[in-house]
Amino acid sequence: MARGAFLRQLAADVRRPGFSLLIAESTVLAGCAYGYPVPGGAAGGVRGLDAYLPRSVLPVAASGRLFLVSGIIVPARVRRQNADRAWNLARRLQRRLLTEHDAALGVTLVDRTDVATVHALRSWGWRYAEGDTLQASLLGSYGVLVLES
Numbered sequence: 001m002a003r004g005a006f007l008r009q010l011a012a013d014v015r016r017p018g019f020s021l022l023i024a025e026s027t028v029l030a031g032c033a034y035g036y037p038v039p040g041g042a043a044g045g046v047r048g049l050d051a052y053l054p055r056s057v058l059p060v061a062a063s064g065r066l067f068l069v070s071g072i073i074v075p076a077r078v079r080r081q082n083a084d085r086a087w088n089l090a091r092r093l094q095r096r097l098l099t100e101h102d103a104a105l106g107v108t109l110v111d112r113t114d115v116a117t118v119h120a121l122r123s124w125g126w127r128y129a130e131g132d133t134l135q136a137s138l139l140g141s142y143g144v145l146v147l148e149s
Contacts, residue, residue, distance in 0.1 A: 006071075010034070013070045020100065022093050031074035033093035035108075037101050040064030052109060052144050054130045060105045067103035069094060069147070072124075079116070083123035090124050098149040106147035113141060121145050 013019055016036040024030040038049065038061055049068065053061060060066045074090045082088050098106045108126070110118055122145075129144040 009070070018101065020097060022097055022100075024089055024093060031072070031078065031089050031093060033069065033072045033090070033097050035067055035069040035071070035097060035106075037064070037103065038066040038068050038107070049107070049109070052142055053107070054144065057105065057107065057129055057144070057146060063104070065102065065104035067098055067101050067106050069097060069106045069108045072121075079120040079123075083120065088124065090120070094124060094147060095149070098147065103149050106149065108145050108147075109142045110145055111141055112143050118145075 013034065013036060014021075017039070018037040019034070020036065021032060021034040023032045040062055057066065072090050072094055074093070078089050083090070085091070094106065106126075107129070108121065110121065112118070124147075126145040126147045129146045
């Protein structure tokens with residue numbers, strides 16, 4: 001994503017009720033994860049999320065325990081090295097984000113053509129919301145990945 005598009009999306013997300021940003025750092029910024037809870041029964045108002053949510057996720061959305069993970073930003077090496085380990089930085093950030101919001105399920109929209117992002121998310125424990133493949137949608141090029149907390 002281009003820097004300008006990222007900043008515009010982040011500026012919009014920051015205004016969402018319950019927005020949360022986790023930062024990992026030592027002497028320098030090591031990574032971050034951010035997102036916001038989906039209001040119970042109001043998935044439609046969140047970035048057009050209702051157009052993509054499968055029926056299996058709707059009860060969680062209605063209960064108010066669905067959290068939209070807008071972004072996980074980590075160095076490229078984190079994507080490639082030890083992605084399947086519990087101590088992986090991206091895994092720790094996403095789990096903490098969900099835990100702090102008492103979310104039963106995390107959800108993110110991903111562009112189906114962004115193979116690197118889909119691969120990284122899957123290696124961090126995300127799964128396709130509907131079965132083993134990122135299903136084509138009549139509504140666009142995005143698909144849904146979910147992460148159980």
